[in-house]
Amino acid sequence: MSFFAFKRNKTSSSSVIKDMNRKQKRYESLVNVYSADLYRYAFWVCRDSEVAQDLVQETCLRAWKSIDNLLDDKSAKAWLFTILRRENARRFERKQLSLVDIDDYEIAAEEDTSPYDKELIRQKIDTLPIDYKEPLLLQLIAGFTAEEIAEQLDLNKNTVLTRLFRAKNLLKSNLKVEIDNNGEAHG
Amino acid sequence: MDDILFRHTAIATPNDKNEEFLKRAANSECAQKLVSEAKEFDQLLKDSLDVKVPNDLAGKILLEQSFAIEHDKTMSNRWHIAIAASIAFIIGLSLPMLKSGIAPNESFDATENAIVSTPAPHADIGSVALQHVQKEYFLTAKVNEQASIQNVNVKLARYGGTAKPGLGNIYFVNYCSFEGSSALHMILEGEKGRVTVFVVPDDAGFEPSAEFSNQHFKGISEHVGKANVVIVGEQDEPLNKMKEKLAKTIKWDI
Numbered sequence A: 001m002s003f004f005a006f007k008r009n010k011t012s013s014s015s016v017i018k019d020m021n022r023k024q025k026r027y028e029s030l031v032n033v034y035s036a037d038l039y040r041y042a043f044w045v046c047r048d049s050e051v052a053q054d055l056v057q058e059t060c061l062r063a064w065k066s067i068d069n070l071l072d073d074k075s076a077k078a079w080l081f082t083i084l085r086r087e088n089a090r091r092f093e094r095k096q097l098s099l100v101d102i103d104d105y106e107i108a109a110e111e112d113t114s115p116y117d118k119e120l121i122r123q124k125i126d127t128l129p130i131d132y133k134e135p136l137l138l139q140l141i142a143g144f145t146a147e148e149i150a151e152q153l154d155l156n157k158n159t160v161l162t163r164l165f166r167a168k169n170l171l172k173s174n175l176k177v178e179i180d181n182n183g184e185a186h187g
Numbered sequence B: 001m002d003d004i005l006f007r008h009t010a011i012a013t014p015n016d017k018n019e020e021f022l023k024r025a026a027n028s029e030c031a032q033k034l035v036s037e038a039k040e041f042d043q044l045l046k047d048s049l050d051v052k053v054p055n056d057l058a059g060k061i062l063l064e065q066s067f068a069i070e071h072d073k074t075m076s077n078r079w080h081i082a083i084a085a086s087i088a089f090i091i092g093l094s095l096p097m098l099k100s101g102i103a104p105n106e107s108f109d110a111t112e113n114a115i116v117s118t119p120a121p122h123a124d125i126g127s128v129a130l131q132h133v134q135k136e137y138f139l140t141a142k143v144n145e146q147a148s149i150q151n152v153n154v155k156l157a158r159y160g161g162t163a164k165p166g167l168g169n170i171y172f173v174n175y176c177s178f179e180g181s182s183a184l185h186m187i188l189e190g191e192k193g194r195v196t197v198f199v200v201p202d203d204a205g206f207e208p209s210a211e212f213s214n215q216h217f218k219g220i221s222e223h224v225g226k227a228n229v230v231i232v233g234e235q236d237e238p239l240n241k242m243k244e245k246l247a248k249t250i251k252w253d254i
Helices: A002-011 A015-046 A051-064 A075-093 A118-126 A130-140 A146-153 A159-175 B002-012 B019-025 B031-051 B056-101 B104-116 B125-135 B151-159 B239-249
Strands: B162-163 B168-179 B180-190 B194-201 B211-213 B217-224 B227-234 B250-252
Touching: A015 A051, A015 A075, A015 A130, A015 B056, A051 A075, A075 A146, A118 A130, A118 A159, A118 B031, A130 A146, A130 A159, A130 B031, A130 B227, A146 A159, A159 B002, A159 B031, B002 B019, B002 B031, B019 B031, B019 B194, B031 B217, B056 B168, B125 B168, B125 B194, B125 B211, B125 B217, B125 B227, B151 B162, B151 B194, B168 B194, B194 B239, B217 B239, B227 B239, B239 B250
Parallel strands: none
Antiparallel strands: B162 B250, B168 B180, B180 B194, B194 B227, B211 B217, B217 B227
């Protein structure tokens, strides 16, 4: 029996507790800083608020379990999004989710100062092919650079640039926004 | 940087910090216009994608994590107990055998010894509750799910209770691991601050304790229906008021 008592005493020694506290603090800051962006990304990927919340919960729990693997805090965001994307892929393996009516979306209150209809934009983003939509969401929601997106999606940077370019052009032409930037911009 | 690459970059990543791109953008008014229009379009898309994040998402995530830690701990504690029980069992079995080999008459005594070494009885409900509240204090102090009475009833039903409106603010309601048994964990608004209420099923087998406290918290517990209701608050909280409120609003199956 003394073997067990010894082991417990050892784990509750102060250096371990200090380490646990540090780990907890680090985790809490990660959650506080990134959970909102993770949620927004998850929402646009799965188009369901409940599923998006579950995905973020799962992602964070998994992150907690392997937080010791995260050596550099600078790569924390990329690391979390990788976990989230993996979790989402796993969900798709389990089942294909039914589509949700676009009218059900809970959208943040906004001032309507733009001449474009945001509802229409949301619909158009939603109908983009996934190859275009994913880099676009990673850029606009998570704020990743083209290099970071390339790393996330395991593509080369030029492919990412092309996909972003096409996604935005597709949106623009779908939105029938005419942008007069031909000719002279080349000169 | 040629024209096509510049145009692609401007539209795809107008915030690119690449020196060549920046130089090229500063080159002509038209180039600047292209970049600023692309930035505007990006901002428009960003605004469109800005969905409302659920209230206190971070708090919920941290709470979930604390449950996971608690669960892991309970599991590892059980592992110790399981090993200890196995060893006790083996000793219990082998001692009489050994002894019977040497002196058959003494085997009865040895069996009795083995029975004496069974595990200690269950912990008392009060100290488990205090420990639980203290451990999760930093989380529960922040969480606010604004749960409805329906949320409470869905979870309370399992313990044979039905609540009617009048509980006041419900900051949190969910199942939790109460030293390994599944209990209901509610955080309600008290007179002075937050009050934690546990509903612990009888079959969890804790030692009852009507009143308990430590340097930070105090608590009371009461047996109702097929469960124990444990109320824990800070030292200056009038817990009996909460007890009366619960008695008025929750009906328990007998």
